């Protein structure tokens with residue numbers, strides 16, 4: 001049985017892979033705390049909440065800074081040092097990978113959402129976990145009271161490479177949707193001054209909540225991935241304070257025009273076969289600019305070169321399995 005005043009991260013790591021039945025407790029201010037499963041805990045105030053907020057991290061087990069930040073928010077909520085006026089579901093996505101200190105154990109969990117877990121080996125822990133996460137999130141939203149007017153999801157990550165823009169957000173594609181002012185305000189407040197607009201549907205966790213659960217969601221890239229204990233948590237005060245404001249129900253100020261700069265995906269680099277070649281060096285940082293004509297990838301007759309305007313690369317990773325995304329090419333756009 002989970003005792004809510006223990007360290008939730010320590011509890012998650014000690015119970016990674018174990019199944020739990022739900023247990024409840026009520027804090028003195030009346031907030032109901034439900035421990036749903038390993039690494040999954042829900043807070044529901046007994047006042048009329050207007051927001052359902054999902055905060056996830058550790059979908060990749062080696063991206064530890066957001067896990068440490070979120071763990072402290074959870075412990076402050078449990079100790080009633082953090083005000084809670086909104087519904088919040090916290091998720092440590094992949095506890096087994098967190099224990100291993102790896103991005104994933106068998107399969108990249110952030111390519112299994114929007115039901116794609118169904119097309120994979122259902123005996124693999126990451127496949128089972130993605131299915132469960134979808135169900136927990138769907139139930140969380142389905143159970144919201146009528147007072148709730150907005151659904152938000154922040155899926156917090158850190159990146160493999162250094163980045164010319166240290167913090168950035170990925171905004172999932174939903175047909176006809178544009179980034180609203182409220183979400184620009186959120187990003188600016190969190191000191192995430194760059195947003196990458198996806199132009200087609202994906203199978204990431206944030207795409208699931210955007211496409212299937214009508215949430216405003218982001219994948220947030222908050223710095224570089226480092227092992228537990230090696231993060232400089234002062235670099236994360238923007239997101240820490242902003243998540244705390246959302247949980248407390250405090251309004252966020254309207255940001256200045258230009259506070260958030262936008263890029264859109266103009267090409268998805270794909271490791272299309274074993275013969276595929278990638279022309280980006282291992283030390284190239286995210287958001288490095290490439291000039292017209294630069295060769296990015298080639299597979300037989302198929303090649304991709306930068307078009308008429310400069311392009312920028314993010315998530316370059318040639319070590320993905322065949323058929324997976326090996327990077328994104330971006331163009332600067334207005335909001």
Ligand SMILES: O=C(O)CCC(=O)N[C@@H](CCC(=O)O)C(=O)O
Pocket residue numbers: 060110157158159160161170204206219314315316317
């Ligand atoms: O640094 C990298 O190459 C990967 C960092 C990371 O995990 N990024 C996410 C982005 C998800 C999205 O596109 O919304 C991922 O690759 O899963």
Ligand SMILES: [Zn+2]
Pocket residue numbers: 059060063157158
């Ligand atoms: Zn990640």
